[in-house]
Amino acid sequence: QKEVEQNSGPLSVPEGAIASLNCTYSDRGSQSFFWYRQYSGKSPELIMFIYSNGDKEDGRFTAQLNKASQYVSLLIRDSQPSDSATYLCAVNGWGKSSGDKLTFGTGTRLAVRP
Amino acid sequence: GAGVSQTPSNKVTEKGKYVELRCDPISGHTALYWYRQSLGQGPEFLIYFQGTGAADDSGLPNDRFFAVRPEGSVSTLKIQRTERGDSAVYLCASSLGGLGYNEQFFGPGTRLTVL
Numbered sequence: 001q002k003e004v005e006q007n008s009g010p011l012s013v014p015e016g017a018i019a020s021l022n023c024t025y026s027d028r029g030s031q032s033f034f035w036y037r038q039y040s041g042k043s044p045e046l047i048m049f050i051y052s053n054g055d056k057e058d059g060r061f062t063a064q065l066n067k068a069s070q071y072v073s074l075l076i077r078d079s080q081p082s083d084s085a086t087y088l089c090a091v092n093g094w095g096k097s098s099g100d101k102l103t104f105g106t107g108t109r110l111a112v113r114p
Numbered sequence: 115g116a117g118v119s120q121t122p123s124n125k126v127t128e129k130g131k132y133v134e135l136r137c138d139p140i141s142g143h144t145a146l147y148w149y150r151q152s153l154g155q156g157p158e159f160l161i162y163f164q165g166t167g168a169a170d171d172s173g174l175p176n177d178r179f180f181a182v183r184p185e186g187s188v189s190t191l192k193i194q195r196t197e198r199g200d201s202a203v204y205l206c207a208s209s210l211g212g213l214g215y216n217e218q219f220f221g222p223g224t225r226l227t228v229l
Binding site: 004034036042043044045046049088090100101102103104105106107 | 145147149154155156157158159162164169170173203205207217218219220221222223
């Protein structure tokens, strides 16, 4: 079982729709959770982080965390063609065996159709 | 302010050669991380520095890989006797401190190609 799992996609949504990206993780000791956006040929760019169960909103982005289900998601409202990218879920297990490092999923490719 | 910088942006080398990749973190960030990313994969952890010391080098694949951060700022990743399988994008990230909750910011990466 991979430590961080994401559907590779592509996830295709029309412009203006809500894009929902999902991620599950295996280490129950994971403490913090991050979403990075990566455009083709570029490096990952941090867009959201969440530490506590529940929802966290930042502009058009909402991160959701459910530690009991070991599940984290990212919602993008009013999707724009410029949101088309690969979204990487990353988990930090600080203090546990995984230490202070990020473990990444393979990413979900999002395509927003004009 | 300036972000994480990495040099060179591209490096092409021949199998068996030695390479050095440099990372300059965000000013004031005490934690520095190296990852590498292969096509279609997420970044894979290599090593993490807190200040000058390597706090976790569990991701280094073998003893051909070594990294230093002598003054607690700039770091150099060194790869000896390069192999074709070392070809990847090497990413550096920094954060305010290795406390687990601090966000990591990535540099543009160095694309290493071993012929």
